[in-house]
Every structure is written in structure tokens, then in C-alpha cells.
Amino acid sequence: MPDHTSNGMQCNEFELLLSDALDGVLSGSGLDRFQAHSKTCKVCGPLLAEAEAGRNWLKGLTEVEPPASLVNNILASTTGVDTQRLRATVRSPQPRISWWEHEQASLLEPIWATVRQPRFAMSFGMAFFALSVALTVAGVKPADLRQISLRPSAIRHTYYATQARVVHYYENVRIVYEVESRVREIKRNVAPAEPGPRQSRPAIQKDKNDTTQQPEQKQERNYSQTDNHLILASAPLGTSVIDWSNPDPSNPDLPVVSVTTYRRFV
Amino acid sequence: MEDVQVVAMLVRRCIAGDAAAWEEIVQTYNRRIYNICYRFAGSADDAQDLTQEVFIKMYRTLSSYDHAKGAFVTWVTTITRNLLVDHFRKTKQDRLTDSMDTAASDHEDVQPLSEQIPDHSAPPDAQVRSREVGETVHAALAKLSPELREAVILRDLQDMDYREIATVLKVPEGTVKSRINRGRAELARLLQRTYRQVM
Numbered sequence: 001m002p003d004h005t006s007n008g009m010q011c012n013e014f015e016l017l018l019s020d021a022l023d024g025v026l027s028g029s030g031l032d033r034f035q036a037h038s039k040t041c042k043v044c045g046p047l048l049a050e051a052e053a054g055r056n057w058l059k060g061l062t063e064v065e066p067p068a069s070l071v072n073n074i075l076a077s078t079t080g081v082d083t084q085r086l087r088a089t090v091r092s093p094q095p096r097i098s099w100w101e102h103e104q105a106s107l108l109e110p111i112w113a114t115v116r117q118p119r120f121a122m123s124f125g126m127a128f129f130a131l132s133v134a135l136t137v138a139g140v141k142p143a144d145l146r147q148i149s150l151r152p153s154a155i156r157h158t159y160y161a162t163q164a165r166v167v168h169y170y171e172n173v174r175i176v177y178e179v180e181s182r183v184r185e186i187k188r189n190v191a192p193a194e195p196g197p198r199q200s201r202p203a204i205q206k207d208k209n210d211t212t213q214q215p216e217q218k219q220e221r222n223y224s225q226t227d228n229h230l231i232l233a234s235a236p237l238g239t240s241v242i243d244w245s246n247p248d249p250s251n252p253d254l255p256v257v258s259v260t261t262y263r264r265f266v
Numbered sequence: 267m268e269d270v271q272v273v274a275m276l277v278r279r280c281i282a283g284d285a286a287a288w289e290e291i292v293q294t295y296n297r298r299i300y301n302i303c304y305r306f307a308g309s310a311d312d313a314q315d316l317t318q319e320v321f322i323k324m325y326r327t328l329s330s331y332d333h334a335k336g337a338f339v340t341w342v343t344t345i346t347r348n349l350l351v352d353h354f355r356k357t358k359q360d361r362l363t364d365s366m367d368t369a370a371s372d373h374e375d376v377q378p379l380s381e382q383i384p385d386h387s388a389p390p391d392a393q394v395r396s397r398e399v400g401e402t403v404h405a406a407l408a409k410l411s412p413e414l415r416e417a418v419i420l421r422d423l424q425d426m427d428y429r430e431i432a433t434v435l436k437v438p439e440g441t442v443k444s445r446i447n448r449g450r451a452e453l454a455r456l457l458q459r460t461y462r463q464v465m
Contacts, residue, residue: 015443015444015447016440016443016444018443018447019428019443019446019447047447047451049454050450050451050454050455051447051450051451051454052450053450053454053457053458054418054449054450054451054452054453054454054457055422055450057403057406057453057454057457058403058407058418058422058423058450058453059422060396060399060400060403061305061400061403061404061407061423062400063297063301064300064301064304064310065297066296066297066300066301066314066317067310067314070296070300070314070317070318071289071292071293071296073314073318074292074296074317074318074321074322075288075289075292077318077321077322078288078292078321078322078325079285079288079325
């Protein structure tokens with residue numbers, strides 16, 4: 001808009017007052033200057049006429065009626081509740097509840113809603129099952145719990161007894177035993193052979209001369225074979241025999257006891 | 267004019283989960299929001315969708331309303347206006363191919379604007395004539411730039427005062443007045459041009 005001055009009013013000022021003039025809030029000298037400017041200014045005069053016409057057109061527009069389903073759709077998309085159901089709920093008298101019941105409901109209801117879910121129930125059931133299996137394996141019986149003493153010494157005793165039971169159970173498991181023996185065997189095979197006692201050399205030589213093509217038996221197997229061979233270690237009767245039960249050999253009056261022991265080479 | 271205390275109470279009840287209070291808000295404001303959307307978007311279908319979107323947004327952000335900062339209706343209108351601006355930006359490409367001969371909306375006869383001008387040789391019933399004039403003005407309104415359109419809709423159709431409009435549009439009051447004047451004048455020029463073509 002050009003900054004043209006006419007009747008003591010600039011066009012910018014005229015535009016600012018245009019809304020007020022159309023609203024009917026302009027009065028006094030301001031209104032007189034405004035009207036005088038509109039009559040003489042070639043830009044502002046038509047602007048006033050057009051603005052007034054446009055305003056009248058718009059005032060002639062009536063409100064349109066929203067679709068009947070609009071409110072229902074809005075409520076369904078926001079609260080998820082159909083209007084009819086909502087109205088029925090509103091009409092029905094609401095029971096009075098105390099603030100304590102209200103707080104209780106607001107606190108417990110979310111927890112209870114979670115617990116009621118099938119997924120939670122299934123998880124809880126699995127956890128209970130796993131716990132009961134673990135207790136059974138550990139040898140814990142619910143009936144025994146009543147008799148448990150809570151004294152420190154009793155607790156310590158229970159701890160060691162349980163530990164021993166677990167170790168015993170573990171070592172008696174067949175697969176553990178087999179794995180351990182295999183590992184031991186492998187270790188022995190990998191480790192360099194220790195020089196054996198001199199007395200055993202002829203026996204080894206003898207074994208090497210064996211032409212039966214049988215694999216050489218291992219030392220420990222030989223030892224194990226001798227487990228059943230009992231070697232009788234006996235002392236001949238006589239005074240020259242050292243009687244270990246009699247620390248004083250110069251005293252022959254003491255009775256000589258023949259001791260026979262069964263020794264096993266280990 | 268809304269009672270601030272009543273509306274504040276209604277909002278508090280809504281936030282507390284009172285479905286009846288929310289329904290009261292929907293019943294009170296759906297007509298107003300629908301009309302703003304309809305006049306701005308120009309289509310009844312778009313207006314319905316946009317109105318639903320406005321209420322969904324209101325429902326989600328209701329707790330952010332502070333009655334100390336302004337009237338509830340201003341807050342609601344601001345949400346509406348922001349969504350309309352978003353909608354305008356999204357559909358900008360679609361409108362580039364529109365012409366004055368495009369049907370204005372579902373509320374009007376499916377006729378181009380040039381054919382919606384009343385026939386003066388055979389004066390129709392006053393009610394029908396009024397409806398036709400309204401449809402013509404609505405079609406012309408849709409041709410205004412969005413800045414001018416939203417200003418005249420809020421002022422002349424929703425009767426909001428300049429300060430509230432300035433709050434909604436986030437511009438100074440002087441700018442609001444200027445846009446309203448230019449919007450009215452532009453609308454009048456569009457309608458005069460249309461009538462002149464028919465005559």
C-alpha cells in the first residue's frame with residue numbers, strides 16, 4: 001500500500017483503522033478523518049468497499065451441520081467407547097466409593113490386571129515347576145523345613161552335609177566318572193613315561209619277547225591285576241626275629257607273637 | 267463465552283478419566299471445530315477426518331492445557347489451526363492441479379463454481395438461493411491464500427477477537443487486522459470477477 005497522506009491520515013494508518021471502522025468501534029475525530037480519507041484516496045476508498053463487501057459475504061455464510069456420526073466416531077477413536085454405551089454408563093447410578101477404596105483400586109488394579117494375563121500365569125507356573133525340581137534334586141523336602149534348626153553350628157553342619165551329598169552325587173554320576181577316567185588316561189598317555197624300577201626291566205624285556213602280538217599291557221593294568229594277589233609277609237619264628245611289638249629285644253621273656261599281615265601293593 | 271472455571275473443572279474431570287466429561291467437551295466443541303475445518307479444507311470428508319484428528323490430539327494433550335495461559339477455546343482453535351496447516355502442507359501438491367471449475371465440496375452440488383452462480387432470469391426460492399450463494403462464497407473462500415483464509419474464518423465465521431486470533435496464529439494483532447482486511451477484499455474481488463464472467 002502506498003504511503004499516501006490525505007486529510008491528515010496516511011494509508012497505513014487507514015488500513016490499521018479499517019477493521020475497527022467495519023466493526024463499528026471507531027468514533028469521534030478518528031472516524032471523521034477515516035471517512036474523509038476514504039473519500040479522497042483512490043487506493044483506500046475501493047479497499048474499504050471491497051473489505052466491507054467481503055465481510056458481508058462471509059457474514060452470510062451459515063454454519064454447516066456436522067455429520068451425525070461424527071461424535072460417535074470421535075468418542076470411539078479417543079476413549080474407544082461407543083456413545084450409547086457411554087450414555088448407559090452415565091445414566092446408571094455410580095456407587096459411592098471411599099478414597100481408600102479408590103486408591104486401592106487405582107494401585108492394585110494394574111497389578112491384578114497383569115497377574116490375570118495368561119502369559120504371566122504361564123511364566124509363574126514354569127518358575128514354580130523349576131523351583132520344585134531344583135529342591136527335589138537338592139534333597140530338600142518341605143516337611144523337613146519345620147525341623148530345621150537355625151543355630152549357627154546346625155546351619156554349618158547342614159551346609160557341609162549338603163555339600164558332601166552333592167559332591168558324592170556328582171562323583172557317582174556315571175558320565176562324570178567316565179569322563180574323569182578318560183581324562184586321566186589321556187594325561188598319562190601324553191606325559192613322558194617315568195623310568196620304572198630296575199627290577200621290572202627283565203619283566204618288560206620278557207614281555208617284548210612275547211610273540212603273541214598282543215598289545216602291551218599298561219602298567220596300571222598290571223598293578224590292578226596284582227590287586228588280588230596277596231603276598232604273605234611273615235616273620236620266621238625265632239629269637240633273631242625282630243619283634244616290633246617288643247621294643248626291648250634283650251628281654252627274651254616276653255612272649256613272641258607271630259604277626260602275619262596281608263599287604264597289597266598299591 | 268465460556269466459563270473458565272466450568273471448563274477447567276471439565277478438563278480436570280477428563281484428565282481423571284471421567285468419560286462423561288470428555289463426551290461433554292466433544293459435544294460442545296465438535297460443531298465449531300468441524301466448521302473451521304470445513305471452511306478451511308473445503309471438503310466435508312476432509313473436515314470430518316480433520317475434526318477427529320483434532321479431538322484425538324486434544325485427548326492426548328489435554329493435561330498440557332493451562333487455563334491460566336488462555337481460554338480453552340483458544341487452545342482448541344490453536345490445535346485445530348496447527349493441524350490444518352499440516353494438512354495444507356501435505357495436500358499442497360494435489361491442489362496445484364485444481365482450478366476454479368473444481369467442485370468445492372460434498373455439501374454443495376457437484377458443479378463447477380461458474381455453474382453455481384444463481385440464475386437471475388428465473389428467481390429461485392429464497393432458501394435455495396441463499397444456499398447457492400453460500401456455496402459460491404465457500405468456493406471463493408477456498409481460493410484465498412491460507413494465511414488470509416484462516417484469518418477471515420476465525421474473525422468473520424468464528425467471531426474470535428483480534429487478540430485471540432493473534433494468539434492462535436502467533437502473529438501481532440496489527441498483522442491479524444491487515445490479513446483480515448486483505449482477505450475480505452480479495453474474497454470480494456474473486457466473487458465480483460466470478461459474477462462478471464457469468465453476467
